[in-house]
Amino acid sequence: MYPFMKKVYDRPINAKYVLIERLGKGVFGVVYLVDDQELALKLEHHAVDPSFLEDEARRYEAFQDAVGFPEVYWFGRHDDLRVLAFELLGPTLEDLLAYCGHRFSAGPDC
Numbered sequence: 001m002y003p004f005m006k007k008v009y010d011r012p013i014n015a016k017y018v019l020i021e022r023l024g025k026g027v028f029g030v031v032y033l034v035d036d037q038e039l040a041l042k043l044e045h046h047a048v049d050p051s052f053l054e055d056e057a058r059r060y061e062a063f064q065d066a067v068g069f070p071e072v073y074w075f076g077r078h079d080d081l082r083v084l085a086f087e088l089l090g091p092t093l094e095d096l097l098a099y100c101g102h103r104f105s106a107g108p109d110c
Helices: 003-010 052-062 093-099
Strands: 019-026 029-034 039-045 072-078 081-087
Touching: 039 052, 052 072, 052 081
Parallel strands: none
Antiparallel strands: 019 029, 029 039, 039 081, 072 081
C-alpha cells in the first residue's frame, strides 16, 4: 500500500469514517466501504479541476427525496482529498455487470 493511502486508512475521515476496503474505482474516483456503517466514501484528489465529485455531490443533494438516489451524509475535504460520504444502495455496477455476464440489457433479466 502506498504511504499516502496508509495514512488515509489509519486516520478516520471527518473524525468518524474508517475505511475498510476498496469497493471499486472508476474514471471519477475511488469508492471505499466504511467500517460498521451502511455507507461508502468516494475520494477524489484535490488537484482534479474541475471537481467531478463536487458536481456529483450537488446532483445527489438535488435528488435527495427521489427513489434510487443515495442519501448524502457529508461532503468535504480530508488532507489532499475531496470526500463524499453517501448511502450504500447495494452491489457496485462492476459487480452487477459481472453477475450479468458482462452484458446489460433493457429487459428485466440483466
